[in-house]
Amino acid sequence: MLEAAAHRVQRRWPMAAIVQFENVGLRYGHGEEVLRDVSFSFVPGAFYFLTGASGAGKTSLLRLLHLAQRPSRGAIRLFGTDVAATPKARMPLLRRRIGMVYQDFRLIAHLSVADNIALPLRIAAQHDDEIREAVGEMLAWVGLAHRAEAKPETLSGGEQQRVAIARAVVARPDILLADEPTGNVDDAMADRLIQLFASLNQLGTTVVVATHDLHLLSRVPSAQMMRIAGGRLTDPTGGLRVPPRRERA
């Protein structure tokens, strides 16, 4: 019976989707739901902006996408896999396909900039020479080649943010999630970083950028907009284009 139910749910979801949320809710502890009835799907290779006021639920949604949080209800499929039915041992493999730029960077204090960026490649057991080359390329891209051996605490907030971005993309994840990735940099650097995301996206990475900064939205004309208010996805108003719901089969 369970199998039949699972089959029915599966058929309602488009096979091509890389991410599918169906009536997802999230509450922290015994509090009110901070996300409610969230349903959408992402197609591979698209670029999404997730917008909404402070406290609307953007970070919570990214945490669900990054498997850092389980939903209180509803179903989530990533890469065609039902997350709730995935054995714990397989979770790291799923997570490895997702790069995340946290709002608070989460760099490892005792590791150098280069070693922070190298982490995802070390976890994936890549060879040292491949790691050196990939890290060198990323350092150059984010303009931090001269700080390769520095410890994170000696960097400015904007520099730390660029290290966090380099670490999230160095292993070419299938999905890149970024929480306010331009919050600590000037306009010129914000532009450069968003162009980096756009180039990765052109190489096939599905990109999801959560931001309050409506200015950023115009920098990627092909991006889809997704707006969240009070924990719910809302229909677009004003200049916002149709959210990803449109992509449902």
Ligand SMILES: Nc1ncnc2c1ncn2[C@@H]1O[C@H](COP(=O)(O)OP(=O)(O)OP(=O)(O)O)[C@@H](O)[C@H]1O
């Ligand atoms: N760990 C937690 N425990 C309890 N409540 C939480 C927790 N994290 C977030 N919340 C609550 O969930 C709601 C959504 O928060 P969330 O951080 O997802 O919003 P946001 O849109 O990312 O906000 P911001 O733009 O300010 O980062 C808020 O009411 C917040 O107080």
